[in-house]
Amino acid sequence: MTRRPPKEHLDELIEQVIVDAYTDEEQLSSFQMMIGDNLAVPFETNMLGLQVTVTAIDFRVGSGIVAICRHGRQRQAIGILDLPLPDPPPAGAEWIDAYRRWAG
Numbered sequence: 001m002t003r004r005p006p007k008e009h010l011d012e013l014i015e016q017v018i019v020d021a022y023t024d025e026e027q028l029s030s031f032q033m034m035i036g037d038n039l040a041v042p043f044e045t046n047m048l049g050l051q052v053t054v055t056a057i058d059f060r061v062g063s064g065i066v067a068i069c070r071h072g073r074q075r076q077a078i079g080i081l082d083l084p085l086p087d088p089p090p091a092g093a094e095w096i097d098a099y100r101r102w103a104g
Contacts, residue, residue, distance in 0.1 A: 028059075031095070032057065036056075044086065050071050066079055080096055
């Protein structure tokens with residue numbers, strides 16, 4: 001199992017995101033941008049016994065930051081915090097960990 005980044009590192013990433021974002025909405029938007037810019041997509045993961053491909057990161061009103069997942073011709077937006085990551089996780093996954101810590 002892959003180790004999670006140390007809390008100190010996650011706090012540094014959070015600081016990078018929120019330094020110029022003053023409201024919760026601005027901070028959420030900044031997290032979406034940083035995850036979208038740094039998470040290496042596409043990548044494959046397993047959800048409910050199905051192999052899916054994460055093709056993009058997006059923001060959906062009512063859902064927040066989501067991963068756009070594809071299985072065959074089907075597409076589904078999954079909340080980024082509900083997305084099971086493969087082991088080892090894709091490059092940039094520490095930004096999801098930082099978002100989880102911030103949102104917690």
